[in-house]
Structures are given as C-alpha cells and as structure tokens.
C-alpha cells in the first residue's frame with residue numbers, strides 16, 4: 344500500500360497548499376459560508392477547508408481624502424496595530440500631475456505615496472484630481488458610500504452561492520469520498536475488513552475512481568460556465584487558476600472560493616463585518632475602528648494639509664459608520680463605556696487600548712489621554 348500512500352500524500356499536500364497566499368501587509372482574511380463569515384487579520388491568507396466556503400480580503404484604507412486633497416495618513420483603521428505612513432504626505436488636488444501603480448504602491452508625482460489596496464486605483468485617483476471642485480466633492484461622497492456597502496456584499500455572496508450551488512455540491516461529494524478513500528487506504532482498511540468485503544471494495548475501486556473523475560469533470564465544466572456569469576470587479580486571474588484546477592483535481596476542491604476571487608468589491612473591513620460577522624465580532628471591530636477615529640495615533644507632526652484632510656475624512660467616515668452601527672444594533676455608548684477596575688488600585692484606563700493603570704500617569708504609552716475607571 345506504499346504507492347497509494349505517497350499518492351495520497353501528494354494529493355492532500357496539493358489540496359492544503361491550494362490558495363494559500365502571503366501578502367505584503369496584514370489584511371483581513373474573510374472566509375465565509377452562505378451568510379456568515381469570520382474576519383481574521385493576517386499576512387497569510389488561507390482558504391476555508393470546506394468546499395462550499397468562499398473567501399475575500401479587506402485592507403484598511405491606506406489614505407484619507409477630502410475636498411482639499413489626499414494624504415497618506417490612514418484614518419478609521421480597523422486593524423491593530425494599524426500601518427503608519429513611512430513619511431506623511433499630503434497633496435492638494437491641483438498639484439497632482441501624475442499617478443501610477445508600481446510594485447503594489449500608488450505613486451503620486453513620482454513619489455511612493457501609499458499601498459495600492461484597490462480602494463482607489465491610480466487611474467481613478469488621477470481622474471478625481473482632474474475634476475472641478477464641485478464634481479470632485481460629489482465624487483468623494485460617492486466613494487465613501489462605495490466603501491461602506493454591507494448590503495451589496497451580502498447580495499454578492501448570495502449571487503456567488505446561487506451560481507455555484509451545483510459546483511459546491513459536487514466538490515463536497517468529491518471531498519467526502521476522497522477523505523473516506525484516503526482513510527481506508529492509509530489505515531489499511533483491506534487488512535481490517537473480512538476478506539470477502541475487502542475483495543468487493545477492491546473490485547469497486549476502479550468504479551469509484553471513474554466516479555471521482557466524473558465529479559471533477561462536471562464540477563470544472565460548470566465552473567468554466569459560471570466564470571462568465573460572475574463578472575470580476577478587480578484584477579481577474581481566475582482563468583489561469585481554473586486552468587490549473589482543471590488539470591490538478593486537488594486544486595479543484597474549492598471552486599466556489601476560486602470563482603469568488605475578484606468577485607467581491609474592495610470595501611472597508613467594517614463593511615464586511617457588518618455584512619457577515621457575528622454581532623460580538625462586529626462590535627469588537629467597530630470598537631477598533633471608531634476608537635481610531637476618536638483617539639487617532641500619530642499625525643500630530645504631519646503637514647497642516649494632511650491634518651486638515653484627516654480631520655475632515657474622520658468626521659465624514661465616522662458619521663456614515665455610526666449610521667450603519669445604529670442600524671446593526673451596535674450602541675457606540677456601550678462600546679466605549681468606562682470599565683470597572685480590574686485590579687485593586689487601578690484608577691485610570693486608556694480608552695483606545697483598554698489598558699488600566701494604577702499610577703498617576705496621564706497618558707498611555709501610545710500617547711492617549713487616560714480616563715478614570717468606572718466605580719463599582
């Protein structure tokens with residue numbers, strides 16, 4: 344059974360490595376089923392193990408913009424610790440002559456500006472700079488709306504699930520049968536069963552192999568058809584991935600996730616949490632995002648234009664986020680209620696990171712002004 348064993352090992356190794364990606368900066372990896380998804384901050388993006396799961400990713404906005412211009416100070420960041428700009432920059436719209444995307448970065452006037460997360464591609468950023476003031480203000484408001492559309496994300500997830508229902512079912516059958524067959528072969532099932540049964544299984548194996556091949560062929564065929572009906576909203580590399588999956592069955596066991604790549608639009612991480620996360624996880628992410636708006640870190644030394652842009656953007660983003668949070672039943676006052684002392688002598692806490700302090704210091708190590716803890 345040794346030749347079986349190595350074949351199985353290769354099969355499952357290819358399956359495990361399928362779809363694993365390392366990205367340059369931590370993003371929220373989102374793995375979902377039909378209605379729910381988990382968000383997990385990481386540089387490693389793993390697909391779900393279950394054939395019917397889909398995945399997406401959401402990066403924080405790497406810039407802030409306003410009618411005055413654009414700066415590379417992130418505002419309303421959901422991740423911890425958020426990324427700070429290597430050098431704070433702000434551009435007034437009239438000064439932007441050239442925008443390009445290179446090596447995963449957006450460059451403005453020949454200077455690396457911020458990560459190219461897909462929220463505002465180079466071409467659109469340049470077009471925005473070239474608009475007249477009134478049209479630009481309208482466009483900025485439209486962009487803010489585009490980055491926060493949980494209902495749209497839910498619709499996309501439903502469309503993906505609907506279009507790939509048959510594919511996911513075929514994948515689940517293949518996955519289940521392959522798992523049982525692997526356990527049987529690797530665990531010496533033939534030696535454990537009565538001889539007559541073992542012989543019957545041995546006679547059935549070629550038929551099972553044929554059945555698995557048919558499951559694979561039909562699933563992949565349906566995936567090629569579904570690809571045309573699931574239009575991409577980002578850079579689309581799905582054809583190449585699907586070709587590879589067609590030739591290598593272990594890479595064709597997550598066809599729903601494969602078809603979902605480039606299908607989910609780039610939005611704020613909190614939009615994904617609003618659309619799919621459990622209320623507890625949503626509240627945790629809302630705490631971090633709204634906390635970053637209330638008590639931003641860094642930025643005090645930024646150029647005045649950058650500070651002005653960040654202030655305007657924070658106010659606008661906050662207002663929209665609060666509307667969404669109220670609709671989702673997450674009370675901001677409850678999120679930021681003062682905690683009771685968690686140790687004797689604890690007298691103050693940092694409202695941003697929730698650390699408590701026993702000494703008479705006025706600011707936490709990150710520079711946030713401390714507040715008194717609640718009385719019991």
Ligand SMILES: [Zn+2]
Nearest residue numbers: 693696707709
């Ligand atoms: Zn703190």
